[in-house]
Amino acid sequence: MSMKKGIQVKSGAHHLLPPPNVSICLCGGCESCRSTTSQDILIGIISRLPIKEAARTSILSSHWKKIWCSHVNLEFSFYSMSPRLGSTSHDARLRMKMFIERVNQVFEQHSGLSVQKIAIQGKLDNEHAEHINRWLSFVSATKTKDLTFDFKSRYPREGPYDFPFKLFGAMDSSYLLSMRLSAVSLNPPVDFKAFLNLKRLKLEQTNVTDENMQILISNCNALEFLGIVDCGKLTRLSTSHLSNQLKHLHVESCHLLKEIELNFGLTKLGYKGTLIPLAPPGPLLLTNVCMKLQHARSSLGYIFTNLPSTLLHLETLSLQCSELERAIVPENHMKFMYLKHLRLQLRHPVTEKKIDLLDFACLLEAAPLLQKFELHMWMPLHHQRYREESHGELRSLPPQPHAHLRLVHISGFIGMKDQLELALHILRNSAMIRAMKIDPKPLFALPCISMLSPLEGFQYLDGYEVAIEYLCKEDHRNVVDVSEIRREEVETLSVCELVYPDCVRLTRKANSSS
Known part of the structure; x- marks a missing residue:
C-alpha cells in the first residue's frame, strides 16, 4: 500500500x-x-x-x-449501509429507519449537480412512501439519468410501493434515460405522458397488467431495451406499436404470459418461460435469440417447428430445453442461412433416454454458414459409456461437408454411444475446424448444483477415457482438446469440487472467516 x-x-x-x-x-x-x-x-x-x-x-x-x-453515482444498499442488529421485527424496523436516515442525509448534503445514477436497494414498501417520494423529487430536481428502485424481498408483503406517476410529466422526466423498478405497484393514469427519452426500462416483480403496460410504454418512442421479469399479471405483451428504436426485448418468468407480439425493428430477444407463440408482424430483423424453455419437449422440435419462419437474418441462437421426446425432423426443414453461432443446453431429467443425439447432425446442413457450435448436456447417472462389445459398432452418416465451422465446444460428454457418434461426425465433416473442446463435466446445462449425484464423477472419467480412445484417435489435425479427469480426483473429491472447484473454495473460505 x-x-x-x-x-x-x-x-x-x-x-x-x-x-x-x-x-x-x-x-x-x-x-x-x-x-x-x-x-x-x-x-x-x-x-x-x-x-x-x-x-x-x-x-x-x-x-x-x-x-x-x-x-455522480448515488447507490444505496440496505445491507451495506445499515448496521447488523438482532433478528427480531423491532431490529428490522430499526435497521430500516437507520438506512432511510442515511439516504436522506446524503441527499440533503449533496450538491445536486451532475447526478448520473441513483440506485436504492432495500425491502421498502408503501409504508415508506413519504421518504421514497422525496427521493423521487431529488431525482427530478437533479435531472438524474439512471434510476433504480429495487425493493424485492424474499417474503410477501402487504403493500408494495405505489409508484407516483403524478410526479412525472413530459418535461421533468425527459432527462431520464434508464429506469429499473422492482417490487413496486404500477398503475399509470390513462392520460399519462412522460419518459419520452427513456432508452432502457426493466420491470421486475411488479403488478403491471396488459393495459397498464401499454399505457406505460406507449410514450417511450426512444426505448431501445425493455426487460420484464416475474410480472405475474401480464398475459399478453405487444411491442408492435413501438417504434423501430426497440432493439432488445428480455422476458423472464412471467407465468401467465400467453403471447408475445414482436416489433419489426427488434434485433435481440431473450425469453425464459413456458412455450408460447411468438407473433411477428412479418419478416423480422432479429439477429440474436436466446430461449430458455420450460415444458418444451425437444430442442430440435422447437427449432424446426416453433421458431417463426420469418427469422430470416438470425445470426446467433441460444436454446435451453429439456429433452423428453425424439423429434421428427421434416425432410424439407427450415434453413438458417445467416446463422453463425448455435448454443444448445440440453437436459435429460428422466431416467429413460428419449433422444438420439446423432439426429443433431442435421443442424450442420440447416446452418451452412455456422462458425461456432456449442452443445452442453446434462445426463442422469443411468446412462452407460460406449463399449463396442456391449453397444455394437459405431454408426456413421453419409458425408455432409461443412466449410465454415471452426469452433466446437461439447460439455457433459460422458462417453455415450450417440454422443461419440455425433462428435465424430462433426470432426470428420468440418473441413475448416480449428478447435474441438470436449469437457466431460456438465458446466452449463446443470439445472442446479443440488442435482449432482455423488457418483457422477465416475461418468466424467468414462467420458474422458472414451474421448481419448476414439476422438483423439480420429483427430488427424490436432484440433481436439479433452479436459482431463483423473481417477484419483474422482475417488477423493466430491462431485461439487470436480465441477465447481472455485465456488467450493470460496464457500469454504467464507465459512472459515465468519
Whole structure:
C-alpha cells in the first residue's frame, strides 16, 4: 500500500487515479488543487467509490469535506449501509429507519449537480412512501439519468410501493434515460405522458397488467431495451406499436404470459418461460435469440417447428430445453442461412433416454454458414459409456461437408454411444475446424448444483477415457482438446469440487472467516 499525502491507495486500485501525464495536488490548500480541472478529477475519483466510502473522505481535509457531495453515482444498499442488529421485527424496523436516515442525509448534503445514477436497494414498501417520494423529487430536481428502485424481498408483503406517476410529466422526466423498478405497484393514469427519452426500462416483480403496460410504454418512442421479469399479471405483451428504436426485448418468468407480439425493428430477444407463440408482424430483423424453455419437449422440435419462419437474418441462437421426446425432423426443414453461432443446453431429467443425439447432425446442413457450435448436456447417472462389445459398432452418416465451422465446444460428454457418434461426425465433416473442446463435466446445462449425484464423477472419467480412445484417435489435425479427469480426483473429491472447484473454495473460505 502506497501513501500519497495522507491518501491511501490500495493495491489494484490505480485505475481510480488520473493518468500519469495529469499532475494533481491532493493537499486541498493550494491554488492548483482548487482549479476546475483538479476539482473535476477529484470528483471523478470519488464517484468511483461506493457512497459510504466516498463520504469517509470528508475527514481528510477541509477541502475534501465537500468533494464527496458531488458524487455522480448515488447507490444505496440496505445491507451495506445499515448496521447488523438482532433478528427480531423491532431490529428490522430499526435497521430500516437507520438506512432511510442515511439516504436522506446524503441527499440533503449533496450538491445536486451532475447526478448520473441513483440506485436504492432495500425491502421498502408503501409504508415508506413519504421518504421514497422525496427521493423521487431529488431525482427530478437533479435531472438524474439512471434510476433504480429495487425493493424485492424474499417474503410477501402487504403493500408494495405505489409508484407516483403524478410526479412525472413530459418535461421533468425527459432527462431520464434508464429506469429499473422492482417490487413496486404500477398503475399509470390513462392520460399519462412522460419518459419520452427513456432508452432502457426493466420491470421486475411488479403488478403491471396488459393495459397498464401499454399505457406505460406507449410514450417511450426512444426505448431501445425493455426487460420484464416475474410480472405475474401480464398475459399478453405487444411491442408492435413501438417504434423501430426497440432493439432488445428480455422476458423472464412471467407465468401467465400467453403471447408475445414482436416489433419489426427488434434485433435481440431473450425469453425464459413456458412455450408460447411468438407473433411477428412479418419478416423480422432479429439477429440474436436466446430461449430458455420450460415444458418444451425437444430442442430440435422447437427449432424446426416453433421458431417463426420469418427469422430470416438470425445470426446467433441460444436454446435451453429439456429433452423428453425424439423429434421428427421434416425432410424439407427450415434453413438458417445467416446463422453463425448455435448454443444448445440440453437436459435429460428422466431416467429413460428419449433422444438420439446423432439426429443433431442435421443442424450442420440447416446452418451452412455456422462458425461456432456449442452443445452442453446434462445426463442422469443411468446412462452407460460406449463399449463396442456391449453397444455394437459405431454408426456413421453419409458425408455432409461443412466449410465454415471452426469452433466446437461439447460439455457433459460422458462417453455415450450417440454422443461419440455425433462428435465424430462433426470432426470428420468440418473441413475448416480449428478447435474441438470436449469437457466431460456438465458446466452449463446443470439445472442446479443440488442435482449432482455423488457418483457422477465416475461418468466424467468414462467420458474422458472414451474421448481419448476414439476422438483423439480420429483427430488427424490436432484440433481436439479433452479436459482431463483423473481417477484419483474422482475417488477423493466430491462431485461439487470436480465441477465447481472455485465456488467450493470460496464457500469454504467464507465459512472459515465468519
